[in-house]
Amino acid sequence: MRAVVMHAPRDVRVENVDKPVIVEPTDAIIRVTAACICGSDLWPYRGIEEVNGPARMGHEYIGVVDEIGADVRDVAVGDYVVGSFVASDNTCEICEAGFQSRCRDQVMLGSIGTQADYARIPLADGTLVKVPGEPTEAQARSLLAASDVLGTGWFAAVAAEAGPGKTVAVVGDGAVGLLGILAAKRLGAERIIAMSRHADRQALARAFGATDIVEERGEAGIAQIKELTGGYGAHSTIEAVGTQESMLQAIGATRPGGHVGYVGVSHGVELNGLDLFFATVSLLGGPAPVRRFLPELIDLIMTDQIDPGQVFDLTLPIEDAAEGYRAMDERRATKVLLTL
Amino acid sequence: MRAVVMHAPRDVRVENVDKPVIVEPTDAIIRVTAACICGSDLWPYRGIEEVNGPARMGHEYIGVVDEIGADVRDVAVGDYVVGSFVASDNTCEICEAGFQSRCRDQVMLGSIGTQADYARIPLADGTLVKVPGEPTEAQARSLLAASDVLGTGWFAAVAAEAGPGKTVAVVGDGAVGLLGILAAKRLGAERIIAMSRHADRQALARAFGATDIVEERGEAGIAQIKELTGGYGAHSTIEAVGTQESMLQAIGATRPGGHVGYVGVSHGVELNGLDLFFATVSLLGGPAPVRRFLPELIDLIMTDQIDPGQVFDLTLPIEDAAEGYRAMDERRATKVLLTL
Numbered sequence: 001m002r003a004v005v006m007h008a009p010r011d012v013r014v015e016n017v018d019k020p021v022i023v024e025p026t027d028a029i030i031r032v033t034a035a036c037i038c039g040s041d042l043w044p045y046r047g048i049e050e051v052n053g054p055a056r057m058g059h060e061y062i063g064v065v066d067e068i069g070a071d072v073r074d075v076a077v078g079d080y081v082v083g084s085f086v087a088s089d090n091t092c093e094i095c096e097a098g099f100q101s102r103c104r105d106q107v108m109l110g111s112i113g114t115q116a117d118y119a120r121i122p123l124a125d126g127t128l129v130k131v132p133g134e135p136t137e138a139q140a141r142s143l144l145a146a147s148d149v150l151g152t153g154w155f156a157a158v159a160a161e162a163g164p165g166k167t168v169a170v171v172g173d174g175a176v177g178l179l180g181i182l183a184a185k186r187l188g189a190e191r192i193i194a195m196s197r198h199a200d201r202q203a204l205a206r207a208f209g210a211t212d213i214v215e216e217r218g219e220a221g222i223a224q225i226k227e228l229t230g231g232y233g234a235h236s237t238i239e240a241v242g243t244q245e246s247m248l249q250a251i252g253a254t255r256p257g258g259h260v261g262y263v264g265v266s267h268g269v270e271l272n273g274l275d276l277f278f279a280t281v282s283l284l285g286g287p288a289p290v291r292r293f294l295p296e297l298i299d300l301i302m303t304d305q306i307d308p309g310q311v312f313d314l315t316l317p318i319e320d321a322a323e324g325y326r327a328m329d330e331r332r333a334t335k336v337l338l339t340l
Numbered sequence: 341m342r343a344v345v346m347h348a349p350r351d352v353r354v355e356n357v358d359k360p361v362i363v364e365p366t367d368a369i370i371r372v373t374a375a376c377i378c379g380s381d382l383w384p385y386r387g388i389e390e391v392n393g394p395a396r397m398g399h400e401y402i403g404v405v406d407e408i409g410a411d412v413r414d415v416a417v418g419d420y421v422v423g424s425f426v427a428s429d430n431t432c433e434i435c436e437a438g439f440q441s442r443c444r445d446q447v448m449l450g451s452i453g454t455q456a457d458y459a460r461i462p463l464a465d466g467t468l469v470k471v472p473g474e475p476t477e478a479q480a481r482s483l484l485a486a487s488d489v490l491g492t493g494w495f496a497a498v499a500a501e502a503g504p505g506k507t508v509a510v511v512g513d514g515a516v517g518l519l520g521i522l523a524a525k526r527l528g529a530e531r532i533i534a535m536s537r538h539a540d541r542q543a544l545a546r547a548f549g550a551t552d553i554v555e556e557r558g559e560a561g562i563a564q565i566k567e568l569t570g571g572y573g574a575h576s577t578i579e580a581v582g583t584q585e586s587m588l589q590a591i592g593a594t595r596p597g598g599h600v601g602y603v604g605v606s607h608g609v610e611l612n613g614l615d616l617f618f619a620t621v622s623l624l625g626g627p628a629p630v631r632r633f634l635p636e637l638i639d640l641i642m643t644d645q646i647d648p649g650q651v652f653d654l655t656l657p658i659e660d661a662a663e664g665y666r667a668m669d670e671r672r673a674t675k676v677l678l679t680l
Contacts, residue, residue, distance in 0.1 A: 093570070093572055093595070094572065094595060094596050094597060097595075097597045098597065099596045099597035099620060101596075101620070102596030102597065102618075102620045104571070104572075159622075230433070231444070232433050232434065232444070242613075244613075247613060255433070255434060255437075256434050256439045256441075256442030256626070257434060257437040257438065257439035257442065257629075262617070265614075265617065266612075266613030266614040266616070266617045267613075267614075268613070269612070269613020269614070269616075270610050270611070270612060270613065271610070271611040271613060271616070272606075272609070272610060273582075273584075273587060273606030273607075273608070273609025273610065273611060274605075274606040274607075274609065276606070276609075276611070276623075276625070276626075277602070277605065277606045277625055277626045277627070278442075278626060278627070279626070280439060280441070280442045280624075280625070280626030280627065281624075282499075282622060282623065282624040283616075283622070283623040283624070284620075284621075284622040284623070285616070285617055285620070286596070286616075286617045286618060286619070286620030287617070287618070287620065289597075
C-alpha cells in the first residue's frame with residue numbers, strides 16, 4: 001500500500017509499504033478515505049524537531065473499518081469512522097474525566113502514520129466513533145477536520161472557557177486557530193478577536209465568527225486587545241501556535257481571572273513563574289482530548305450546522321504529498337487534504 | 341506610633357513613626373489590634389528579595405476603624421474590620437469576577453505596612469469587611485489569619501478545584517499550606533495528602549483534615565502521590581511554597597485533567613512549555629483574591645465553624661518583632677502574631 005514517509009527535513013516521499021495487520025485483539029484496521037497534513041508535521045519538516053530515521057507520517061484520518069480484532073465490540077467492518085490522533089481506552093479515570101489524549105493506555109497515532117491507504121488503530125472501541133449514514137463530500141472533509149484541527153480548536157475554546165458574554169482572543173490563524181474561532185462562536189462567545197495578518201485567513205476568520213481583527217503582534221498586539229476591551233484584556237484566549245512569542249502574547253492579552261487555552265505544541269517556550277503569578281490567569285493546554293468532543297462534532301457536521309472543512313484549501317492525491325508539505329511550509333496552503 | 345521597619349536582611353527594628361493620615365477621600369485609618377509576620381516577609385529578610393532602603397513591613401491586619409475619608413460609605417469609625425493584603429475597589433470588572441487581588445486600582449498593603457499601631461487602608465469601602473459583633477480572642481486570631489494565609493489557602497484550594505470526590509495534594513506545610521488543607525476539607529475533598537516532614541506541622545495538618553502524610557519530596561514525593569492514587573496522581577494540588585522544586589512537585593503530582601492552585605510567591609521558577617503541555621493540567625495561581633472569600637470566612641469564624649487561628653504558634657508584642665522574624669526564619673515558629 002502507499003504511505004507517506006519523511007526521510008529528512010524537506011524530504012517527503014510516498015512509498016510502497018506493507019499493509020498493517022491486527023497486532024492486539026483491540027485493534028482495528030481502517031481503509032483511510034482521506035488524511036491530511038498537520039501544522040505539527042511542519043516542525044520536523046523544517047528541521048526544528050528531529051526526524052527519527054525514515055518516519056511514517058500522519059495522525060488525522062477518516063475511513064472505513066476493514067478488519068477488527070477479536071475483542072472489538074463497538075465498531076464493525078464497513079463502518080464509516082472518525083478517530084482522534086491519540087488512541088485511548090475511553091474507560092480509565094483520565095478518559096472518564098474527558099482527557100482521552102492523556103489516557104493511561106494512550107497510543108499516539110503519529111507513531112503509526114495515517115497518511116497511507118490503511119492504518120492500524122489501537123484500542124478501536126475507545127478510539128473510533130461511528131458516523132451515522134454516509135457523509136457527503138463536504139461532510140467528509142469536515143469529519144476529517146474533526147479528527148484533529150477542529151477537535152483541537154474546540155478544546156482550546158473550552159479550555160479558555162469561551163462562552164456567552166465572553167470576549168475571546170485567538171492567537172494563531174492556522175487551521176486550529178481558525179477552527180477555535182468557529183468553536184468559540186458555537187459556544188456562544190459575544191466577541192471574537194482574531195489575531196491575523198493574512199487577508200485570506202482574516203476572511204475565513206470572519207466567516208467562522210470573528211468580530212474583530214488585530215494585525216499587530218507581541219506587545220503591540222496585547223495593547224490592541226486591551227484597547228478593544230476597556231483596558232482589561234480578553235476573558236478567554238486561544239493560543240494555537242506554540243512559540244514563546246505566541247504564548248506570551250496569549251497570556252498578556254488575557255485579563256486577570258481569565259483563561260488561556262493553549263494547543264500549539266510548545267517549541268522553546270519557557271514561562272517565568274513570577275510573571276505567570278502576577279498574570280493571574282488560568283492556563284490549560286496540551287494535546288487536545290479530541291475524543292471527548294467527537295460525538296458532538298460529528299452530529300454538528302452530519303446535520304450541516306458547521307462546516308469546518310472549509311479550512312482545507314488544497315486537495316491533492318496522496319502521490320503528491322511532497323507538494324502538499326511544500327505548500328503548507330511556504331504558506332501557500334492553510335491545510336492540505338490528501339485523497340486516497 | 342510604633343512600626344516595624346526592615347533596614348537590611350536580618351535587620352528588623354521597631355521604630356517611632358508618624359501616624360498615617362487620610363490621603364484620598366476613599367481612605368480609612370484603622371487602629372491595628374493585631375498584625376502578623378508573613379512567610380513572604382522572609383524573602384527580603386533572607387536577602388533573596390531586595391530590601392528597598394528602610395522598608396515598612398506587614399500586610400495582614402485586623403483592627404478598628406479610627407477615621408474615614410469623605411467618600412467612605414460602608415464602614416464607620418468604631419467598626420471592627422478585616423481586609424486583605426491588597427486594597428481593591430471591588431467594583432471594576434476584575435473585582436466583579438472575583439479577582440480583587442488584581443483590581444484595576446489595586447494598592448498593595450505591603451507598600452504601606454500594617455505591622456504598626458495604625459494603618460492607612462486605601463479604597464476602604466472595597467477593601468474592608470465589617471465583622472459582626474465583638475470577636476473573642478480566639479476568633480480575633482482566626483480573623484487575622486483570614487486577612488492573608490487563610491484567604492490564600494482557600495483560594496489555592498478553590499483554584500485547584502478541591503471538592504467532593506477529589507483527592508487533594510498539598511505541597512508546603514507553612515501556614516498557607518496548612519490552611520489550604522482546612523479549606524480543602526471544608527470544600528468537601530474526600531482525601532487530603534499533606535506533603536510534610538515536620539512532626540508538629542503534620543499534627544496540625546491532620547487536625548485541619550489531612551488524611552495522609554507524604555514525607556518524600558521531588559520525584560520520590562510524586563511517586564508516592566501516584567502510588568496513593570492508583571497511578572493517576574491527585575485531582576487537585578495546592579502549591580504553597582514558590583520554588584522551582586515545589587512547582588514541579590505540584591505539577592508532577594497532579595493527574596492529566598487535574599488542577600494546580602499555586603500561591604507561593606514564585607522565586608526563580610521557570611516552567612518548560614513542552615513539559616507543561618504534556619502535563620495537561622490546569623494552572624491557576626497568583627496573589628490570592630482574599631477579598632472574594634472574606635464574607636464567607638468571617639461568617640465561618642464568627643460562628644466557630646473553623647479555627648484557622650491555630651496556625652499562630654508564637655504571639656509576641658510588636659516590640660519583639662525582630663525575635664518574631666528570627667523565630668520564623670529559624671523555623672521555630674510557623675506563624676507569628678504581633679499584638680499591639
